[in-house]
Amino acid sequence: MKFKNFLYGTTLACISVYNSLAQQVKDSTSLEEVYLQSSSVKGELKKTPASVSLLNKTELQRSSPTLTTQSFNRVPGVYTQAGALNTNRITIRGVGARAQYGTNRVKAYFNEIPLSSGDGETVINDIDLDAIERIEIIKGPNSSLYGSGLGGVIHLISADPGKEKTFAKFSTDVGSYQLLKKSISAGFATQKASIFANYNHLEQEGYRENSDYDRKSFHLNGKLHLSEKSNLSFLGNFTRLKAFIPSSISLSAYEEDPRQAAFTWKSAQGYESYDKLLLGLSYHYQFSNQLEQTTSVFTNYKDAYEPRPFDILQQETFNWGARSRFDYQHQVFNIPFKASLGAEFLQENYDGSNFENLYEDFPNQGSVEGDRIANVEQDRNYINAFAQIDFQVTPKLNLIGGLNVNSTNYTLTDFFTEANTEQRSEGNFTTIFAPRFSALYELTQQKNVYLNVSKGFSTPTVDETLTPNGKINTSLEPETGWNYEIGFKGNWTRNFYTEIALYTIQVNDLLVAERVGNDQYVGVNAGKTNHNGIELLMQYTWNISPSIQIIPFVSAEFNDYEFDEFIDEGDDFRGNELTGVPNEKINVGIDAIFYKNLRLFSNALFVSKIPLNDENSAYSESYKVIDLKASYKLNILENFNVHFNLGVNNLFDEAYAVSILPNAIGFGGNEPRYFYPGNDRNFFGGVSLKYNIQ
Template structure:
């Protein structure tokens, strides 16, 4: 119960200062006030407190409180979001328990980079390809929000590219180093004037990893910019290229997890399994203000991925290419004398996927790793995604705002089988029924700094490529998208300017739950198997305590308490109705205190507490709860007038906790092997870095 004591300490600090202010009845200085947060990812831009939905924003400084290796490392600070990092290239992001049953990656949510979707046509999202240096902020919209964004039952991740803005042009070089032979080198340049803002960065990240067979090598190049044409139009562009080769240790059984957590799964180590790919995303966006009240933003984009993945059971070669467009019109007017803002738009994505599987003959060639044998499958899948959306914000009373939204989605795909050496023809076409996703919400202003909201919305997620195939490799035409309804009430508000608080109480009912049925070791197919109830409470507190004009202390606390259950769930004849949802903890608490000084010194502390996690649908096995403490110190100073120096050093897992950073739900043991449920977390590890920035 350590985390309850620490939570009480944080709340006690806030309470003492609030009581002092109430007794003195003196106004708080502006220097202690929390800044106004404007959301960019919502269809109609609004202040965070004025948005009737559960949305959290992470600014660049918050994203850089951790080690420089992973963008998603900061997401656990957000209540309702749980990130599991099996390795630098293996992560699972769940929002309100949605996506917890994914086997190896992140699905059931939608992700955008500026106005460009980076989620694939079948719902897979990989954001750690994008380096931290390229990101200015992240906005996380929690819960079903398909009325604006289409497929993404869990929620939406909005990444926003770094822009120099009003900052002077610069060149920056930095190096980071750490445990497991981690090294990262980065070069960034930025240019800005009255008509344009340009930014580019290149980085190379290498690590040998904590575990066997976990070497990681990533090179990425990113560029973005905005060119302004007068006062009423702007052209923005963005590109991101990643070349990755990452070996895969995979999950291990309980004995290895307890006695030798640095080990890799035997078959993956023997095959020297890895994934390697080149990935490219590029897009153009044009914004035109026709009048003061009417504007349009239109984006066109392409993405491609060329991948090769030797696995113990086969070798997968795949290539995907997608192109699409998104347009959005915003109009401000008066409707029946009420101030109104409307947004109307459309999104289209067409994606072609080619996949080939080959025999892996590593057992015939000992100590040589994977050796490609005969081809065993060769197919092509085309997926088209059409999305129409509309939203209306209506200020019906000075203190009451109503929001309504509606989305229509059509998803279809076709499969072409090019492999003629078997008796199975997988060729076929399928289209999901049109899905209508409404949303209604209301926000009431209790005071000028405190708001209460209610939100009812519908969401959905379509099956992935693997889930659409039967064990025989045919298209499963009976498979349905997951559908969920979200009911939510929440509060957002400032107290005495320097304490910000949020609380959200929600209930999500998911129908046609997609589950992974295992057909062989590390292989599975999808099936609709029942219903789940996702009920929970989320709390967020941020406090700004000005110790002196030049020093501030910023404690924060976030927590979520989940009550996720299988409502109706029968899988392969077993009834799991009433059991806890697999793969997600029922409690997650995040606490910390940051020290910020005007001299440039900053100190960040963070404690993460995660409760036990059900490992299987029967709830017969659970992972143990764990606590992590991470610390980081940074110092920024000027060496000369135009030279800025950054120094930083940090430690993760300060207490050297032994824990499972990720789990594989419903693992099955084959032969005499144990079920491989566990991805061991890193032991105590250190990192540091230095950066030099020259201002032109």
């Protein structure tokens, strides 16, 4: 079925619902009045001289309640692949597309507390949707304030009960593949303090074999106003996870039965489990109307166990750090300016042990731990010093300049050597200077154009820095890249908002995962890539009557990503398409609101074919997926309401690969295992009860 037929069907479905319903809806807030909340990019969205996308609470709740990242694919320039609930890879403008299993080259924060590890690995889906108020995504390098993160920065902002509000909420969601999610939330706020807490339990058997998922998490955040000039805020999040891994499968297996798991992972009953704790404390002080400062201290602990067919990995990671910044605003020669100066420090200890997996010797018992075969400890620390200054040169022209200086070093201790003696080695990455220059010009009160030039970088991960014999590869260098971007943000009418961005990113010292065994990789610097693209967002708010509001939208990206210089094991891939990311991604949808209580969401996602390997000798098939959701809020009493929701994903039961494993290699004459099959048509629904105390 052609994509246009999908869109036509979605449009007819929404229009038919519209024709059958009519009620009161107030005018929505126009997009140009939306303000960013993350402390480092405060300001009006329309007047921010960078490509920034906002996912508010409504946008995050347009999908099923399982994945925080499910909404990311509606953001132009961002592509998320979800091989399972615990296996996600987020790429921004193609950066990080060749990562094997997780997300790197992208930095993430939760209320100014880093979520990314010291080596750049990022896991977002540990944070439950109920704990998040909004997400702000900065696309492209923005190292002048954040340091490492060549692809961009993702800010999660925690739920807030609001001023002088108290509530309790209980919700239950069910769905296909035995999905069950239970959540309890509570908030309390006065003029002096506020607190929000959430506990949830999410479990699902999964669409594929060996894909059972069980996650329990507890979240707590709050703020205490110490005086008129100061406040203290805190954040805590604990996650306990056990998720089985079906892994990727070959094309033949995918066509035969997409529900099957990879044979070795099924036989070993492979899974990952961990306890993870995130704690942060932030202090804000307003010295005067011109000067303020914010300082955060944080720690992150993870205890993980992962039986895999080729070994069993036991990991323990502990990091701690601090981030502090001073913000000053004044005038020079009657020119208003704002200046930020600060630093971020992190120290991380990684302790990993590998054991034999004797599952083949114990049939039908799953993974069985054998002798220890490796034991390494890596200590890594970095410091980012940053400065940025913002000049309002004229009422219409705003200029921003910034600089980040990063220093990263690490040590590796091998406790498992042939001589049974401890071996220690040290390494340092080159000090990186990452500047940024941006300009924004106000064409009219509602229309702005901007220019952004910035440098970004990403350091290698722990796995990439290790050689096959467990030593540090001291020849590795961080990936670096320059981003050149021009864009437009503005309203053509009050209700019609448009964004367009044209960019090019040149990445040097490309880090390549070179396979050294079955599901085992090491990192090498192997070349350069060019990332060229166009991003488009259009949204129209159509107030048909005081009763009805229809909101059609389009978000799209058209990319030309290729290897500029790339020689790997003697093969020259210059000019080939970049592996692991589509050239086109388009979202089209229509939202409808009736009576303010009934909301209908529709979204059609089109993803073009994806190169599976650097040779470009194999591609995944393009696919189109339509999702629908309806929600209804019923006010039973003045302070008590019930919220119902019902939805369907993959409405037309499209067979597609939701994720791919780049550069998979078949061993022993077997086919390469490129594909993570997407779920078939599946349903979900839920109900929540909320009691508000004024």
